[in-house]
Structures are given as C-alpha cells and as structure tokens.
Amino acid sequence: MIAAVVYGPDGVTEYDDLATARDATGTTWVRVSDADPGELDTVAETFGIHSLVVEDVRNEVRAKTQPYDDYAFTLVKTVELARGDQSFEEEILAEAVGICVGEDWVVSLSVPPDDPVDRVWDAVRRGDSRILDRGPDFTAYRIVDMIVDEYFTVLDDLETDIEAIEEAVTESTDIGTLEDINALRRDLLAFRKVAWPCREAVGVLARGGPTQVRDETEKYYRDVYDHLVQVVDLTETYRDLTTGTRDIYLNTLSQSTNEVMKVLTVIATIFLPLTFVAGVYGMNFAGSPYNMPELTWRYGYPAALVAMGAIAGGMLVYFKRKEYL
Amino acid sequence: MIAAVVYGPDGVTEYDDLATARDATGTTWVRVSDADPGELDTVAETFGIHSLVVEDVRNEVRAKTQPYDDYAFTLVKTVELARGDQSFEEEILAEAVGICVGEDWVVSLSVPPDDPVDRVWDAVRRGDSRILDRGPDFTAYRIVDMIVDEYFTVLDDLETDIEAIEEAVTESTDIGTLEDINALRRDLLAFRKVAWPCREAVGVLARGGPTQVRDETEKYYRDVYDHLVQVVDLTETYRDLTTGTRDIYLNTLSQSTNEVMKVLTVIATIFLPLTFVAGVYGMNFAGSPYNMPELTWRYGYPAALVAMGAIAGGMLVYFKRKEYL
Amino acid sequence: MIAAVVYGPDGVTEYDDLATARDATGTTWVRVSDADPGELDTVAETFGIHSLVVEDVRNEVRAKTQPYDDYAFTLVKTVELARGDQSFEEEILAEAVGICVGEDWVVSLSVPPDDPVDRVWDAVRRGDSRILDRGPDFTAYRIVDMIVDEYFTVLDDLETDIEAIEEAVTESTDIGTLEDINALRRDLLAFRKVAWPCREAVGVLARGGPTQVRDETEKYYRDVYDHLVQVVDLTETYRDLTTGTRDIYLNTLSQSTNEVMKVLTVIATIFLPLTFVAGVYGMNFAGSPYNMPELTWRYGYPAALVAMGAIAGGMLVYFKRKEYL
Amino acid sequence: MIAAVVYGPDGVTEYDDLATARDATGTTWVRVSDADPGELDTVAETFGIHSLVVEDVRNEVRAKTQPYDDYAFTLVKTVELARGDQSFEEEILAEAVGICVGEDWVVSLSVPPDDPVDRVWDAVRRGDSRILDRGPDFTAYRIVDMIVDEYFTVLDDLETDIEAIEEAVTESTDIGTLEDINALRRDLLAFRKVAWPCREAVGVLARGGPTQVRDETEKYYRDVYDHLVQVVDLTETYRDLTTGTRDIYLNTLSQSTNEVMKVLTVIATIFLPLTFVAGVYGMNFAGSPYNMPELTWRYGYPAALVAMGAIAGGMLVYFKRKEYL
Amino acid sequence: MIAAVVYGPDGVTEYDDLATARDATGTTWVRVSDADPGELDTVAETFGIHSLVVEDVRNEVRAKTQPYDDYAFTLVKTVELARGDQSFEEEILAEAVGICVGEDWVVSLSVPPDDPVDRVWDAVRRGDSRILDRGPDFTAYRIVDMIVDEYFTVLDDLETDIEAIEEAVTESTDIGTLEDINALRRDLLAFRKVAWPCREAVGVLARGGPTQVRDETEKYYRDVYDHLVQVVDLTETYRDLTTGTRDIYLNTLSQSTNEVMKVLTVIATIFLPLTFVAGVYGMNFAGSPYNMPELTWRYGYPAALVAMGAIAGGMLVYFKRKEYL
C-alpha cells in the first residue's frame, strides 16, 4: 500500500501520483506499508533512494541511522509481545520501519503493516497543527516516538510476568517454573537485542548527525533517546531480577531436598535402634542360665517397652535441639 | 505551590508576581513544589522554559543535564528508603526535582513535595550570605548538594541491612534469609539506577558544560561529582558483599544437608549390621547338630552381645576417624 | 592455482601472463587459491606485495585490514561447520582469504581452496555488469560479502543444534547432554573468535580507511559491516541461550535427585515403623502375665494388622500433604 | 601538629612562623599531621588553599588530583592491614593525606598521623641532596611514592592469607573456611576501592596535567603510576584466585556428601538383603511339609550362612567395580 | 655479561670498549644479560640511560614502552613454563628484557640469562644481511619477535594440558582433577597478566609512537602486535574452555551422587517391604483361631514366598520405568 500526502501551515492534500506529490510545495510524506513486492522499488526510484536502503527494509536488519547524500535513512523496529507456545525468539515480534528524511519530504517504508505509524498518519490527515508546519524531520520524529512508546507497553507486560513468577517461585519447585524464568530471560534478551541498536540509531539523530535534522528537532530526538536509554536500563534491571528469582527457585529446591533428608533421617534414626532391640529379644538363645534370662523375667516385656520409649524420646529431644523437627 | 524570592548582597525580598520577580535586580529563585496541575506550565511560560523540560519533570525521567539556549536544565532525583512489605522496586522512593539556571534566575520544579530543597530555601530566606551573593548557579549547586547528601543516609541504612543479614546468615537456613538478601540486592539495583544517571548529570556541570555555570561554581560541582562517584562505588561494593553473603547462605544449607546425611549414615551403619546379627539368631533352624548350635551354647547370648558391641564400637571408631562425629 | 582476468565496461579477457594482465587496461583480478608452495610469492613479486602479507595468508592469522603504500590488504576467514567427532576447536573450519586492492587491480590469495570466491569469479567471467564496471574495490566487496553470507548458514546450523538440545534437556539427565551443550558453546566460542576480528577488519573498510576504497563502495562495506555486527550479536545471544539451557539441565538433575530422595523417604518412613511393630511381636518374652499378653489375646493378630495399616495410612496422608507423592 | 622547613641546594632551615617560611627563598614544605581542629584552616589561609580542599582532607574522600589556580591538589590514601575480629570493611585501614604543590612550596595535610610521610620528612631534615634541590613537585612525588610502597606490603600480607586458605581448603569443609575466603575477598574489595582512584589520581600527574609538575618529575610519577597499575592488577588476580579457592572448597563439600552417601549405600545394600534372608528363616510357618522344610534340613543353617556370605561378597565385588570402595 | 657489536651493510665488528663501540659508524648493539650487580649501571651511564629504566629492568615490572628524549625504552617479558609441584604463580616463569633504541644504537638489558635473545645475537654475528643493514629499530623488533614466538610454545603446552584434563574429567570425580583445572586456570591467569601489558607495549611501537621506530619497521611491529592480540585471545578462549570443563567435572560429581542415591533407593525399596513381610510371619501370635492362621495353612510358606517375589518384581518394573535401573 502506497499513500501520499503534502502538508504545511495551510493544510493537507492527498495525492495519487508520487512524482506530483514529491514536487508539490510543502512537506511530502509517502507511506509504504503492508507492501506488495515492487512497491518499495517504485517509491525508491521516485525519491532517488539507494537500493541498499530498500534491501535493509526488506531484510529487517538491526536498527540504524545512515546519512546518504540527499536524505537521512533511519530504520527502527516496532515491537509486539506474541504470547503463546512459540519457537525460539518468536515471542518478541519485531518489524522494521524505514524512514528517509529529505529536504522537504519524508518516506516511510515497511513490508508488514506498521500499526504505530497509523496514529501519526491520522494526526496529519486530521490537520494536527503540531505536526503540519514543522517539516519532514519532525514528522519522522513523531513516527519514531510512537514506535518507542510501544516499547514501554512491552516492558510493562514483561514486568507483570516477572511479578507472577516471583510469586510462584517460593511456592513450588515445579520444573515448569524454571522454564518460565528461562523463557522470560530469553524474551528480555530478544527485546534488548532490538532496543539496543535502536538507542544507537536515535542517538545519532539526537547528536544532530544528519543535516536534514534541524536544531529544534534534535531536542525532540534527545527526548526519545532518553526514553530508549531508560528502556535498555530497565531491560538490564529485569534480567538482574530474574537472576535473583532463579537463585530463589534453585534454593527452594535444595531446601526441599534438605527437608526430605531430615524426615528420612529422623524416621530411620528412631526406628533402626528400636527394631534392633526388638530383634535382640526375638533371638532364640536358650538352655542356659546366661541365655536371655530377661525373656522370662517378670517385668521383662514392660521394661523392654520402656527402654524403647526412652530411646525414641531421647532421639526426638536430640532432633528438636538440632532443629530437624 | 509556587513561591518566589529575589536576593543579592543587599538582602532578600519575597514576591507574589512571577514576572515582577523575574525582572527585579538580583538573583530570582522561583520554586514550584507539590505542584497543582498547571503550576508547572505557568512558571515555564513566564521564564520561556521548553515544554520538553516540563514533560521530563512530570514523567520523572532519569537524571540529566541538558543545555537550552537561555538556561541550563538539570534533573536530579531525591531518594528515600520506604521500608515495609511493598511491591517491586517501591522501596527506593525516587522523586524528580528539575532545576533551570538562567542568567540571573533559577527555577526549581517538582510535582511531589521536595523536602531536601526546604533547607536551601530556608537558608536563603534567613539571608545566609554564603548563598545570597553567589548567583543562581551556586543556589542550584546547593540544592543538588542537599539532595545528594540524602543518598549517603540511604546508603547507611542499606549497610545496616547488610550487617544484619550477615549476622543472620550463618545461624539459620531459613528461606526468608535468601529472600531478604534478594530484596536488598534489588534495593541496591534500584538505588544504583537512580544514582548512576545523577552522577552523569552532575559530571556535565562539573566539566563546565553549560555557560550558566561559572568557573568558581564548577569547583563545587566537582565536589558533588566526587560524592556521587563514591555513592556509585559503594553501591557496587555492597552488591559484591551481598553476593558473598548469598554464597555463605547457600553453603550453610549444603553443609546442613551434609551433616544430616552423616547422622543418617552413622545410625544406619551401626544398627543395620547389629539388626542383621539379631535377625540371624532369631532364625528357626533346628533338629540337626549343624542347625544353630550357638543358640544352646552356655555363653551364646553373652557372646552375641559382646560381638554386637564390638561391631558398634568398631563403626564408631571408624566414623570418628572419618570425622563424621 | 593462479588465474588472471582483466575486465571493464567493454568485457572480460583471461590472461596467462601475470605482468601482461597487470598492465592491461581495466580491472585486473589475479586469483591464487589451492596454492602450491611458491605461487603466493610469484604473485606477490609481480604486484609488489609485502612479504608480511604473504606470511599472514600462509599463517592464517586473525582477520584484519592493513593499508600499505600502493594497495590495501584485507584478510577474512571463510567458515564451514565440520560436524563429527573431532578434536578441540576443529568443528569450526576457518580458512584465510587475503585480498589486496590496488589502483586498478585486485589480488585474492588463499592456500586452501576458496569456495565462496568461486561464485564471484564465475559472475565476472559470465560478464556480470554489476561487477565489471565498478572497479577493483567493488570486486573485493563482492568477495567479502560472499564469505560473510556463509556465516549466516553456519549460524543457522548452530541454532538448529540449540533447538535440538533444548528439546533433549528436559527429558533426560544423560551426561552426554551436558557434553553436547559444552561442545556447542565451544563452537560458538570458536565462531565468535573468527567473526569478531572480521567485523573489525570490515569496519575499517566501511569507515573509508584505505584510499583504494571509493566513497560509493564504502556504502556497500557498511552493509557487510551491519551483517557482521548482527553475526556477532547472534553469537552472543546463542551463548546466553546455552547458558539458560545448561541451567535447566543441571536443575533437571537436582530435581531427579530430589525425587529419588522422596521415593526412598516415603518407602523407609512407611516400612521402618511397620517392621518395628512386627519385630516387637516377634520377641520371645514369656512366662509371666506381664510378658506380651497381647500375643495370646483372641484378636491380637488382627488388631496388630489394623494398627500397622493405620500407621501406613497415616504416613501416606502425611506425605500426600507434603506433596512427596 | 604543624611543622615547616625551607630547603634548597644550600641546606635546610626549620621555621616556626608559617608566613615567614612561605616567603623564604627555597622550597617551603609545611606539614600538618595528627591535626588539631583548626590547624588545617590556619595553614590553608596562609597559603590560599580553597576550603573544598580542607573539606576533602577532613572527610577522607577518594584519592584524586585537582588543579587549582595557584597550586595542584592531590589526595592519596595510606593503607594499613588491621587484622582482628572487626566489623565490615574495617580491616583495610585507609587514611587520607592531602598534598598541595605550589610554585615554590608544598603543603601536606592529614588529620590522623601520617607515618609514611615521616621517612621523607626525615630525609629532608637530614639534608638528602636527592630531594633538596629538586623543587616542591619532587618532594610531593617522594611522599606519594612512600605511600604507594606500603601498598605492596599490604598485598604481600593478603597473598600470605591466600596461600594459607589454599592449604586449608582441601583439608576440611569447616564453614569457617568459607567465611575466611569471604573476609579475604572483602579485604581485596576494600583495598581495590582505595587503590583504583589512587591510580587515577597519580595518572593525572604522570600525564603532566597540573603545570606545577615539571617534565623531569613527570617521569617519576609515571614510575609510581606503573606501580599502581601493578597493584590494581594484583588485586584483580587475587580475587580470581579466591574464586578458584572457593570453588574447590564448595566441591570438597559436595565430594564429602557424595562419599557419605556411598558409605551409607554400601552398608544398606549389603545388610538389607542379609537381614531379609534372616527374617525369612525367622518366620514361624509350620505344620505342613511345604512350610519351611529347610529349617529342619540337616545343613539348613550352614547353607543359609553360605548364601548370605555369597550375597555380601557379590555386593562387595559390585561396589568395587563401581568404585564406591 | 656485557658484549658489544657494531654492524652495517659492510659487516660486523665486536668491541670490548663500550664508548668506542658507541661512537663507531654503524648500528651498535650492547647486550647485557645474566648481569652482575653494577653492569646495568655501567652501560646506562655510557649511553645516557635514565636510572628509572635500570630500576624497571631490575624490578622486572610490567611490560611497557616509554619514550625518553634520546631513545625509546621497551620492556618485554620472556615466558617459560616451569612444570612441577611449585607454589603460587611460580609455574609461569617470566623474566624481563629491557631494550633501549637510540639514533644508531640498541641496548638490551636483562638481569637473568635472556635465551631468546641469543638467536638474534647469533644471527647478527653470523652476518645475517636481513638484520645488518636495517638499523637498530629492526634489531629491536627481531628481539621482541623472538620473545613473543616463545609465547605460542607456552600456549601449545597449556592447550595440551587442557586436552588431557578434558579426557580425565568425564572418567573420574577425583578431587585432584578440580585442583588440576584450577592450577591450569591460574597458569592462564598468570600468563595473561604477562601477555596483556606486552601487547600494549608493542601496540605503542606499532602505532609509531617513538621517533626512533621508522615507518618500515612499524609494519613489522604491527605483525608482532597481531601475534600478541592472538595470544591474548587464545588465553581468554582457554579460560572459557576450562570453565566448561569445570562445569562438566562438577556435573559428573552430581551425577555420581544421583546414581548412588538411586542404587540405595532401589535396594531399600525392594528389601524394606520384603523384610516387613518376613517380620510379620516371625510374630509370635498364637492360641486363637484369629491369631496367624496362615502360619499353619498347608501352602502358607510357598504363598508368602510368591507374595514376596511379586512385591520385588513389581518394584523392579516400577524402577525400570522410572529409569533408575
């Protein structure tokens, strides 16, 4: 889908023909999204955009800013969290949006649909004066800003996941919990892989690299840059948090083993001596005054029971002191 | 709440009208704190402060220093430790204070109450000559210095926590101890996340970035910068210490398991052979000279008892040597 | 094997004599691959290539770019994954390809066969106009680009390995699984050791270091550089993933030990008390009204069985609650 | 304590009055150590030293070099190892020494006694010609050099500790050993925290930052800088070594658990089957030709003993093969 | 030992007197090795070498390059692997060789014997034309190159150690294996501590820092620099490998504990129930039709044996399914 508008302080006009739109007075925005094969090439030809730019958008490479002779090219990634049972790295859905900013035109390029761009597009068509009269570089800033705002939504969802796992972790030692922690860490890794180059790409704009970005707009890019610094910061923090959570999980497991061992030890330590005593009095020695006289002693059995009770009680006191019980 | 004072070597005057205060001779300080919606905008308009600055103060972004055309903007964070059973990252309470330093004015902006600023405000109104005649950049330094001094109070509290946990850790293997360690590490993480950008923001001032900071004041900012370097250093050190504490905790647990195992092994190893011997003499073989002649031997029972005692004694000596006991 | 071609907008000619090829009008490409001893030296002499360059190609040193007076020297590594039971670091097969770019000539040097170069060589000989009229630096770019494209193939294979191991890891605690994880980590290490210097070497070309690389070609090298950044990124990510996988493996093992302990504890805790009770009633006390009157009680045996059943049942309920079962 | 000397190629004179000493021809060294409240201020006033410098010395901040208009200020830390049962971070005793180097004067400032400075002070008063005629910056170098030399003494003591712990670690699994390792790591951390900023402070002098340091003296500061690089290096290495030691300690513990388990398993696996056999022949089946005919078989008992011996022997062979014994 | 030669395109002459050698036409090389006390000072005086240089050689400080007014000073370390049962850090034997390169002279200084320098010395005396006519900086390069070549020999030996340990690690859980791994890691640490500063020192020469190094020689230093980069790289890789090996070792140990537990559990779980059954039929209940009628049932004993066999068989099937067997 290709669409073109031209706008300025006086208002907004939609155009069908790209070349006419390009040459009209005012800021020209050509938006390619959900692109058919060939649409990218058509627009690139009209605006003199290098084939490497088109390749980068098609291949969805890492975010970057690259100054060309007549325009500045920025590629950023939209991010969405696709929950569900998916294969490796698929949960963080990242799609590329390329933005070329020329003297009086801006071209946005995306092969999949570019939802966050919609809101800027609508604002322009509604005639939002905060965009119309500020030139193509400010329009580009608004697109980038919208895309980066989505990053915080994703981070919020990931924080919710972290909190859920922190609850779960002290309650059970289900192997699934560790897999959840690992999946979360992987999502954070994938997200950071998207956000980090994006920060660098916006940083180039904020430091006023390309000449197409005017001083006033630089301030706005610095604002986006600050947001991206915060995004990357939070991602690192979240990774650190999951590390702590994993430690607690693993420790809960060790703790469980320790407690199982204690139960076993208490039971065995109480009953093994008792069983031995019972075994002794089950022996069949006989026929001599030395051979088990206690068996026919009047109080033999009660005495044996008392002795066994004493052994068991002593053991229980011992374990109580050692805090096994 | 908006308040305005103008001061210089000759004394201090309070003003109600912002524009009059701005134009009066001397250093003008306008302080917005505990702000109603709209108060920030009113002040920003009077002093020509960019809307991005107001947004940064509202959103409580990371600390930073940003030079604008007519003023230098610095945002720092006040820090307070809110103990109690709170959810993620809530224990380190960080509030933003924005400071704009112009030619002959300083504006401080904060949406929540800004307690550490109070002390500087009081000093100015008392006519403290160490502030009055040193211009707006020195007043800004005093505000930043007060805020950073609070950081050390928070660090002292965290150090107290560390020492309490280090005591606890060798005494019990309560799962709660590991959770305390983790909570502490998280506090340190959150604190470092606040202090690190603050260090960078003050560093820009100390290196004399914005023209509104005079050479003499730079020296004072270098002093604050040194303090912030120390704060970040200490945070790292504390994290390292908690790592060591966690190791000791985990080891105490392994040690406990090891000792439980030893108790079990000693008991089982002593009583299993004894029970076996007793079991042998409980067998009912009879009716042949080969079938258990020891049962009717005159000293059979005492001999069996002695043999069992010898086995038990031997085992005890063996375990003594292996240091199980 | 030495081969030489000269080409330009007008077409391609093959040459047998190196000096004639060097002096012919157009871009001269001399390709040495699968080199006999001495072939490198012959070509180096003809084109005035420094002996250190030849040594670097022979010793297959790390990738690098080094500007010399009359030419720029770049060494990159082809990579292949040689599966099988091989000794240390042998699985990532890396071979060196050296490329010298002069005013109007390019020399490619390799001691082993240089398969990825074949495709560029064929394109030139077919008269591919996208190469012929763009000079020697663009030819060099195509060679480097082909070699780097293979890196992604290797990474895809490694990703397949990772996914296979992630499946295996929760299913068994076979020691072989950990060895597989370790072998994979080692492959990633070896691969990163190849890719990292390659990224730096191409980075020098992308930043336009050597004068032999024209501005237009720099853009293409920036593209390859982006790919290499992505390659190194992915390698780091894969290492992080294998770390997570190893954690799950180790945890599965701990989990297994924990469960084995529980089985043992349940069995011992049920049968030790029962065996003790049976042992008591196997004692031979007799000859007194206090000595085991229950043995001749009419319902003695059924009562004992019921008691033992109650003990066993109580234990089972207890373990059910503690989630051992 | 305030003391003042003036010296040059012609000899050394002690002065009581600070202002006279300052104005006398030659290098003036004023030394404040073990300072009463107020002594620092007195000297600072005489030599025009900034109040921030005095504050830094009082607060014993991190080491640093700060150029002021008329002098260069360097703060370094003396280090001493205070063994004993002390609370957190108290074992590495660090005291601040501030040194201001002016045109023809040097002022050394310290609140506690500054022992390493004594040796330089004595050398000056003895008229050591290697110091007298080389100006105030060389005197400052000698003080810094003396202080840094002490660092190696502390490192030697820590290395001795490491070696003692490495001996201990394979011999016992005393929990105290892990605490010793942790205490050592903490000492190394505290020491590194002192040495690292000191390295940076001397680095500034070695690169010839302040104008008061002449080219010839820079070479000497480079030498101290090299020493401090080595000190920091060693500290890192020692930390790595203690990590290895901790691993061995933890492994020794796991090994111990493993061996305890083996003892238990061997004993249980031998005696449980034997006890079962004995239990079988202790059963009271009777009154039928099928009920335990072996009990009255002529060789029943010897056969049972032989069978039990065979079972035990088989188990022992099995465990021998599995290397449990 | 002091020796002096002077050489150039015309040949080589040995000299006894240092001053004469210094003033002779051609490149003068004075070599001090296996030095008596005082020999370093004698040479330093003749060539105007700073006393700090002599101190650095005596103290065997870290490798470095330091430009002085009339010469460039480089200190590198020879490395040898001293196997055997030695104390901490003694296995990597590093000796210092200092090299001063002047206008037309080179001085090499070493307190211990400097074996790798021998080969360059011999080449010069043999009149090797690749050295004679290339000036003192090239001679210095040859010495450094020889020393660095030894690093690869040491690395090869360490790789052999790694491979040996990797074999051993899956075969036994001998505590000695972990100590071997740790010793190897320590050797790698010590080696890296030597190689890292050496890389930096040669890097200064390769970037053409000192004026005494001519452009042509810089290329050769770049070559040595590449080798040192590879050396440091390999050291890091080897450390990573030993980390993997340690993981496998520790896992083998856990695996062993797990298997021991399984053996114990299988045995206990089979024999505890059987022993219980046998115990039941060893009870002495009698004198009532409810008291153990099975004891006198015609097929009581065979039925009990069959029941016990069934229990044992069921357990075995259960454990087979749980993969304990």
Ligand SMILES: [Mg+2]
């Ligand atoms: Mg591309």
Ligand SMILES: [Mg+2]
């Ligand atoms: Mg996933």
Ligand SMILES: [Mg+2]
């Ligand atoms: Mg992706």
Ligand SMILES: [Mg+2]
């Ligand atoms: Mg996509």
Ligand SMILES: [Mg+2]
């Ligand atoms: Mg935004």
Ligand SMILES: [Mg+2]
């Ligand atoms: Mg998921």
Ligand SMILES: [Mg+2]
């Ligand atoms: Mg364990």
Ligand SMILES: [Mg+2]
């Ligand atoms: Mg903002």
Ligand SMILES: [Mg+2]
């Ligand atoms: Mg908060």
Ligand SMILES: [Mg+2]
């Ligand atoms: Mg915050």
Ligand SMILES: [Mg+2]
């Ligand atoms: Mg807040």
Ligand SMILES: [Mg+2]
């Ligand atoms: Mg302060």
Ligand SMILES: [Mg+2]
């Ligand atoms: Mg808490």
Ligand SMILES: [Mg+2]
């Ligand atoms: Mg080479």
Ligand SMILES: [Mg+2]
């Ligand atoms: Mg392999």
Ligand SMILES: [Mg+2]
């Ligand atoms: Mg290789």
